[in-house]
Amino acid sequence: MSLLVVGSVAFDSVKTPFGEVEEAQGGSAFYFSLAAGFFNDIQMVAVVGEDFPEEQIDLLNERNVDTEGLQRVPGKTFRWKGEYTYELNEAHTLDTQLNVFESFSPEIPETYRDARYVFLGNIDPELQMKVLWQVRNPEFVGLDTMNFWIGGKREALIEALKHVDMLTINDAEARQLTEEVNLVQAARKIHTYGPKILIIKQGEYGVLMFNGSKIFSAPAYPLDAVFDPTGAGDSFAGGMMGYLSNVQNINDETLRRAIIFGSVMASYNVEDFSVKRLCEISYRDIEKRFKMFKSLTHFEDL
Ligand code: AMP
Secondary structure (H helix, E strand, O other): OOEEEEOOOEEEEEEEOOEEEEEEEEOHHHHHHHHHOOOOOEEEEEEEOOOOOHHHHHHHHHOOEEOOOEEEOOOOOEEEEEEOOOOOOOOEEEEEEOHHHHHOOOOOOHHHOOOOEEEEOOOOHHHHHHHHOOOOOOOEEEEEOOHHHHHHOHHHHHHHHOOOOEEEEEHHHHHHHHOOOOHHHHHHHHHHHOOOEEEEEOHHHOEEEEEOOEEEEEOOOOOOOOOOOOOHHHHHHHHHHHHHOOOOOOOHHHHHHHHHHHHHHHHHHOOOOOOHHHHHOOHHHHHHHHHHHHHHHOOOOO
16 A cells, blocks of 8 residues: 655755765655655655756656656745754754745645555645645554744644644754653653654664653664765655555554664665665665664663
């Protein structure tokens, strides 16, 4: 059963202490789809302008991503400019140009309306909801957001959270959203907004899952070189949702495994700029790193 994603498709200009790229392919839906496409067929809802290269759409199609829901309209594609210092966990946004997203009205193809799994990638929460309302009977809905929308569209975001099963967010955003410093208390508050499952991403320190009263913690894969953290959150969500969309039952056990698949995808993604690494790896590489995660976190009881 396929997995629908809505989010941004972008040109990203990114500077890290290890190099920089100008107008490289990115966006929440772009990273998500390339990661999730290793696990399932993906239906993508997004918008690009006239300047978006056709080869990138071919790339998506080659990697199990259906782009019938990707609209091409007159105008310029979304652009994001960001910078990281040696503190790679935190992106500093220098510029956000919504461009074609400003007047985007998502109209999802009939073939997408029966999607069972939906991921509302980081984008205006009003657009996230416009997509969700067009899906007839989704079984599991995840949502990702960022400081830009928590600050700028708070009410719409709080409304959207009533309708999702899982929220993925980073630690600073969890604090901003709840105005709680302590993450356990922030998690408790977020549960009252709607999502039963909360995933707090902590960059190189890993991930915390609050599944009701159960807590699971996974480290980030220890890499000897991280070049560009952009898209780590989206490729994490892609791996996680991609895996979940294939299991019989979403429960604590499968969610834990999904977190490791997400962490594997994020760990590959940060090894190079843009989506370069996601395009180089194979499913065998994913399985190999999944097993390494198992030995990394295994210990015996007393
Ligand atoms: P992350 O996975 O959190 O590193 O997300 C990085 C991606 O988010 C980049 O490829 C950006 O193009 C995209 N992005 C940044 N700001 C926004 C925004 N305000 N709305 C939608 N997408 C964004």
